[in-house]
Amino acid sequence: MDKMRMESEDIQQDNVAKIAALFPNCVTEARDEDGHLKKAINFEMLKQMLSDSVIDGDEAYEFTWVGKKASIVEANRPIRQTLRPVKEDSVNWDSTENLYIEGDNLEVLKLLQESYLGKVKMIYIDPPYNTGHDFVYPDSFIMNNEDYNEGTGYFDEDGNVNYQRENSASAGRYHSDWCSMIYSRLMLARNLLSEDGVIFISIDYNENFNMRSIANEIFGESHFIGEIYWESKTKSQNTKTSYNKLQPKEEMILVYSNQEKRRFHLIQLGEKEYPEKDDRGVYRKYPIEVMNANGVRGRKSMIFDITDGVSTVSPPAGKQWKLGQDQVAEYRKAGDLYIENGKAIIKMRPEYERNESTQPFWGFFSKEIGTAESAKSELKTLLPNNGFDTVKPVEMIRRLVYHATEKNDIILDFFSGSATTAHAVMQLNAEDEGHRKFIMVQLPEETDEKSEPFKAGYKNICEIGKERIRRAAKKIHEDNPDAKFDDGFRVLKLDDTNMKDVYYAAGDYTQDLVSMLESNVKPDRTDLDLLFGCLLDWGLPLSLPYTSETIDGCIVHTYNDGDLIACFDENVPESVIKAIAKRQPLRAVFRDSSFASSPEKINVGEIFKSLAPDTRVKVI
Structure with a gap:
């Protein structure tokens, strides 16, 4: 039986709770005047979260590292980039709801903030383990000291990013680089999770402590669901270094959820x-x-x-x-x-x-669901010469997806690698008639010219991942001839903005310059590029169906049956404007150069006011 409080509401603690919901990494503990612990705000961290530059102040252990504040600034920094469709690399472009995105996942996660805010049910990531040899993502907040960069090999002799540089344990920023890399990405990933969303993070012993500390800050320690131990090895490593320390048989999967008490599907016993x-x-x-x-x-x-x-x-x-x-x-x-x-x-x-028909979600995955060795053999059978030394078993990821999602949910993996997650999602959909959608994000790291993947025709990791999805879909169809599942994916590539950069003051314009700026769209961009740029700008999902048609000589694009209608042609006639307005779309967009004069633009506004007053109209 609860006691009556007999006092007014603690408004200060209520406000702390509200801030904690938005910025869990800004909440700490402090003692009140009676010596009792209570939640408090780390105001220095809160100021940094709301700032677009690094705030002065000493960084000390709390958990912190050199570069932590800069990684927060980087996560919040806006970018002038977009995602460009690549139909020729895609499978079932018109009908699929799966996405494969090529690009640095930090920038891609920023672009997905509006379109997938709170819409992703499950995130699985297998980030690069900090073994001292894996590449470190070339983030700008890491590369902020030219002399340091030259000394540690961030760039090769031609000035290009050296993805394969040595991040040796003796380097002064061995842990800092890795922590900064993962911190900014998890900050952005948290925004995409649904209210009951869950994230699974594969990690080994090298950065387990740091990963747990970072995830506790970002998701909140009370949102830690548990740690799954996966029996990843069955063979010993009889090397010189194996005698210096314990040889682990397991890797860990950290589990966090937006809900403190999160229910998972139980295994139906068969x-x-x-x-x-x-x-x-x-x-x-x-x-x-x-x-x-x-x-x-x-x-x-x-x-x-x-x-x-x-x-x-x-x-x-x-x-x-x-x-x-x-x-x-x-x-x-x-x-x-x-x-x-x-x-x-x-x-x-x-x-x-x-009469027990279910089995719980165990915190231990035995070798029966696959090991690192069996996963590597599994991938090699499907895709020889793939070049991956470490791979996760399809069954392990399938089990996570089964426990954490419903049949229509979205699953995101922004360290896609060999695309095991996409394989697992299709496999489960084929088994239970689900319609789960995957979003794979992968940096197009180039393969070494002497490697087997390069000789097999794969110029970068993304080409390997996409081919793995194609072959996995074919294999699943062969094993399940009656199964119906989405076996396609839309390919999008990270690129610079579709718009030209203009930095001229009004007094700097000349007649020649004005003629050059008649179109503010880069000349190499297609209608499809512009359409997907609009989807990102308006926060629409990137996997919905769309059609195109010709009306009075102009190409008109309709996205998701009227969520957006666009026409990017030059000199769009009034008849086309009226045809679009009569359909009363939620949004309509045109190019700025679609109209020869300001009066024509004003006329467009009047037409929509008359025929579709609720339509939001924009020009690019």
């Missing part, structure tokens, strides 16, 4: 899930245990004779049964009690024999 039967059929036998009857825990009611109707047994002198008479009576009534070799035995059925 024949293949049943354990082997023992020598008594399906039963397991357990002697009824005894304990010392002396002392405060001794109870006479726990000292009694047990009979199975044929034999009788009593607890040894000075001992008592751990089970009470009522429990023993229940086992006897069910026929699960007998006497054997002078001991009282109860027969315990496995869960499925006790």
